[in-house]
Amino acid sequence: MRITEKQIMASLNRGIAQGWSRLGEIQERISSGVRVEKPSDDPLASARIGSIDRALGELERCELAAREGRAGLEASEGALAEMSDLLIRARELAVQGASDQYSAEDRHAMALEVEKLREQALALANTQVGGRYIFSGALEDTPAFDAAGNYQGDGLERELEVAPGLKVAVRLRGDILFGGAGGGVNIFTVLSDLQAALSANDGAAVRSQLSLLEQAGEQISQGRARAGSRLNLISGAHNWNGQLALQLQQDRSSWRDTDLASASLDLALAQKALEASVLSASRMLQMNFLNRF
C-alpha cells in the first residue's frame, strides 16, 4: 500500500485523540466513582438501577409503615399489660370481698379502690398516641369509651403495608377488648358491678363477679397475644426489609459503581497507549527526507 505523509499525520492525530478521550473517560469514572452516570453509558445497567431504586423506594415506604405500626401496637400492648395487672388486683379484691370475714367498712374501702381501678381502666382504654385514641378504630379523635363505659369508636382495625405485599392490622378493637362486643364482657360494667356489690356489702353479688373478672382477664390476654403476634410479624418484616435493602444496595452498587481495581488497570493501560502514540508521533515528525533532495 502506498502511504503518504497525510495518512501518517491523520493516523497519528486519531491515535492521540482517541488516547486522550479514553484516558479522560476512565479518569472521570474513577474520580466520580460511578460507572453509569447517564442511561446511554449502559442502557441495560441503567434500567436495572432504575428497577432497584424502585424496589428500594418501596422498602423505604414499608419501613415507614412498619415503624408507625410498631409504635401503635407497642402502645396498645403496654396499655393491655397494665390493664391485665389492674384486673388481677380487682380479682384479689373480689376474692377478699367475697369472703365473709370482712366487715362492711372493709368492703367499703375495697369498693373505693375498685372505683379507682375502674377510672384507671377507662384511662387505659382511652390511651392516646400522638393525640389519637388508639382503641377507637377510625374515630380516633373520639375517646374509645365514655364515663359510663359505652364504646364510642368503630370497628376499623387500621391496616398498613409493612413489607411488600404484607398488610398488618396495627390497631386493636377496643369494643372487643374492653366493651364486651363479640360475646365478651364489658370490663367497665364488671368493675362498676363489683364496686356496687362491695358498697352494698353483698358477699354473694361480689362472688358472682369473680367468674366475669376471670373472663375479662382472659379477654385481655387474648388481646395481648394478638398484639404480640402482630408485633412479631412487623419485626419479621422489618428484618426482611433490611436484608432485602442491603442486598439491593449491593446489587445497585455492582451495577452502578466503578470497580476501582479494574479501572486503575484500565487507566494504566490507556496511559501506556497514549504515551506510545505520542512517542511514535514525535519519532515520525523527526523524519524529514525533503532536505535530502
Place this chain on the structure above:
Amino acid sequence: MSFSLLSLGWTGLNVSRLLAETSGHNTSNVNTPGYSRQRVELSARSPLWAVPGMLGTGAQATSISSLRDLFIEKQLLGAGGEGGFAGGQIEALQAAETAIGVGGGDRLQQALGGFFQALSALAAQPSDLATREQVLAGARELAQAFRDVRAQLQSSRQGLDDQIEQSAAEVQKNLEEIARLNREIRAAETAGVQANDLRDRRGLLAQQVAEQLGVRVFSDDRGNLNLALADGAVLVEGDQAAELRAVKDPANDGLMALELVSGSGVVRHLDAAAGGRLGGLLQARDVTLRQALEKLDGLAFDLASAVNNLHRGGFGLDGVGGRDLFTPLAGPDGAAGQLALDPAVDGNARALAAASDPAALPGDNRVALLLAGLASAPIASGGTQDPISAASGIGSFIGGALASAERDFEFHAGRIAQLSAWRESVSGVSLEEEMIELAKAQRAFEAATKVIKTADELLETVISLKG
C-alpha cells in the same frame, strides 16, 4: 538533420517543464481537501519514415490525468451518510438525555418516589394535617416534574430547528455549485480536456452533501455527477439542482420540516429516511423524542386517571367525597404538560381523601393505602408497568437510542477512516515522490538542454565549413 535534433531537444524541454509543473501543482495541493494527485501521461511522438527505418521525433504529453478510485469514493459517500445519520442523532439526543436527568438524579423518578412516600405516610397517619400537607406538596412537585421534563424534551426538539435550517441552506448551496460544476466540466471536456481540479472540487462537495443527506451518485457518459436520495428523489441532475428548504410545519408543533422542490416544482416532504446528519436529526426529533414524549404523556395520563379514580371514591376529613386530586385530563395527548393539582384540593389538605367511609373519619386510611399501593400497581404503559418503572423507562429509552447511535457512529467513523486511508493511498500526494519526480524532470530538462547545445555545436561546425 541537425534541425530535427534541435526540435527533438525542444520536445524534451517541453515535456520536462510540464512534468516539473505538474509536480509543483501536486506539491502545492498536498493539503487541499479532496485533491487527487495528477500525472502527465507521456508518449513518443509519431516517427518519420526515413531511409534506414523509422526516425523518432521526440516526446509528447498526451494528457494530464488524475489518479482516483471511483469505487472507494462511492463507498466513502455511503459511509459519510451513515456516519452523519448516527452523528445527527447523537447531537439531538445528548441534550434530551441531560434534560431527563443525569447521575441517577432522574427527576421524574424522584418526584414519584416522594409522592408515594407521602401517601404511605398519609396511610399511617390519616388524620395528621402536617402529613396531609406533605402529600399535597409531593403531588404538586410531581405535577411540576412532569411539566418540566416535558418542556425540556420539547425544547430539546425545538433547539434543533436552527441546525436544520442552517444545514439545509448549506446543502442547497452545495447542490447548486455541483450543478454549476457539472456544466463547466461538460463544457471543458467536450473540448477534449480532462477537468481534473473541477472534478476534485465537485467530488468534495458531493462528500459534504452526503454527510448531511444520504445520497446516491450516478455519473453519466457526458461527465455529469447526478445526486439522488435513497428513495430516488433527485437532488442534482446535470446542471439542474433541486431546491432544499426548511419550513415551519404546523402539523408537527411548528417545528422545522424539510422540503425538496424538484426542477418541475414537485414538493416532497423529507423525513428520517432521507439519511445523513439531517436525517439523523429528524430521526431523533420526530421518532425517538416524539415517542419519549408520548410515553411521558401516557404515563401522566394513566397516573392522573388512576389516582383520581381512587381519590374520587374516597372522602376528605370534611366528609366530602368525589373530588379529584389532579385536574382531570381529557386524554393522553399533551397530558404531561397539563398535569396540575385540582383546585378543589390545592391548598386544602383536609380535602385529601384518605377514608373510604365518610362515617369512619378521621382515622380511616383505606383509600390512602390504595393510593400508596399504586406505586407498585401495573397502571402504566397499557396496564403492564408500575408508574415508577415506566418513568425510569423513559430515560432508558432515550439513553438506549443514544447508546446505539454512539455505537453506530464509532463503527462508521472507523469505516470512514479506513476508506479515507485507501483513498489517500491512491489519490494522496506524497512529497517524497514529488521531489523524486521533480529531480527526474530536472535531469531530463538538463539532458534536453544538452541535446540542443549539441545540435547548436553541430550546426556551428557546418556553418564554419563554408567560411
